[in-house]
Amino acid sequence: MPAEPLSRARIVATAIDLIEREGADAVSMRAIAAELGVGVMSLYNHVPNKEALLDAVAETVLSQIEFTDDPDAEWTDRVRMQALAFRQIAHHYPRCTMVVVSRQLRSTAGLLPVERALATLRGAGFGGDEAVRALRVFIAYIVGSLLREVGVTPTFAPVHRSDVRVSEVDPLLFPQVGELAPALHECDHEAEFAFGLELLIQAMALQLKR
Amino acid sequence: MPAEPLSRARIVATAIDLIEREGADAVSMRAIAAELGVGVMSLYNHVPNKEALLDAVAETVLSQIEFTDDPDAEWTDRVRMQALAFRQIAHHYPRCTMVVVSRQLRSTAGLLPVERALATLRGAGFGGDEAVRALRVFIAYIVGSLLREVGVTPTFAPVHRSDVRVSEVDPLLFPQVGELAPALHECDHEAEFAFGLELLIQAMALQLKR
DNA sequence: CTCCAGAGACGTACACCGTACGTACGCAAC
């Protein structure tokens, strides 16, 4: 078979695939090249260096956010939708999430969500500075939440080590942690995310009325 | 000179120093050993591996949080103080921040802030599950904010590239981003952090009344 | 058709990384 020609898009795609399958640490130019059945240095004909490749990975992931925006809906609903869309893509590429949030992008893919959010907020009646400030709060909450949800640890699966930990924690030093251990270990990520998001949206709405 | 003996503490200290001076990417066992005037493999007598060393770095940084907690103060003030203390230490070790938030610790140093926060929240009248939920929201916001503030990029200094960007952004594709560019580039980190924190605290207080 | 320039694939090489392993030294216990 002629093996369709190497291309930046194919390289980025295999990089994403590799990250999801084996974790971000396992990504090396050699591994990607091997995956593509290609010499290592051939990659450099399409990508200037590894940093740029990871930027492209982040950009590609971000560009797949699906915004189903209804311009006639309440701004609160629209903000919620955007936040959930962001979260959804992060969960579709869980192990890429760290890569995405670790580098701020100046590209189109990185700026588009910002543009949308700002438009929504200003449409709701926020002034320019207020909209920027609100957006920053939302982004901080979303990024922080995703980092926790996705684990940040090499192994993604939400392993249950509750039994281990409960016994490890000294209940004298950490009475609250000890008592609340069950609650601390169980976590309905989706519900928790929604809770904080609702909190922020309501607070913002209140801020807007004033 | 006898050169005081190698120790885990000295190794961790130089690692922190190195991270702050040259960035987290520049940290290698060889570099740390050179800094200490010592053979590379000598480090392994005190630290099992690099992962564990970075864990120790995170732990050490966290353990330096200064909590000046007044048990008689309003819970809102106490929560604010704890959040600000966390932020302060992150700004004291800006380039270590990524290392700290990238690994969740099960150690005493990592659990102590959690214990304090839970105690404060429960003292305020939150139930166990509510306190945990509230804590998660706060942590998400704080971590997300710090990641933005600290830059996450290799270069920490808040370089002004506003002039560059304004011209780069296509105002047709990104009208909001274009118009709000000045606000997007200027950022009083402290004020922004406080704004979101206040928003969350107020929302929590409202939640508590209900 | 010939010729040649450019692009892309590839191998080699270098500097650096984490660390497994073996060795050498100093001191405490017997």
Place this chain on the structure above:
DNA sequence: GTTGCGTACGTACGGTGTACGTCTCTGGAG
């Protein structure tokens, strides 16, 4: 004295990113 152990250290191995030179192929120009 000697035995044993903890620590410092050198060497070596398999990995990394990538600079550089080389080879092959392809697509026009003459």
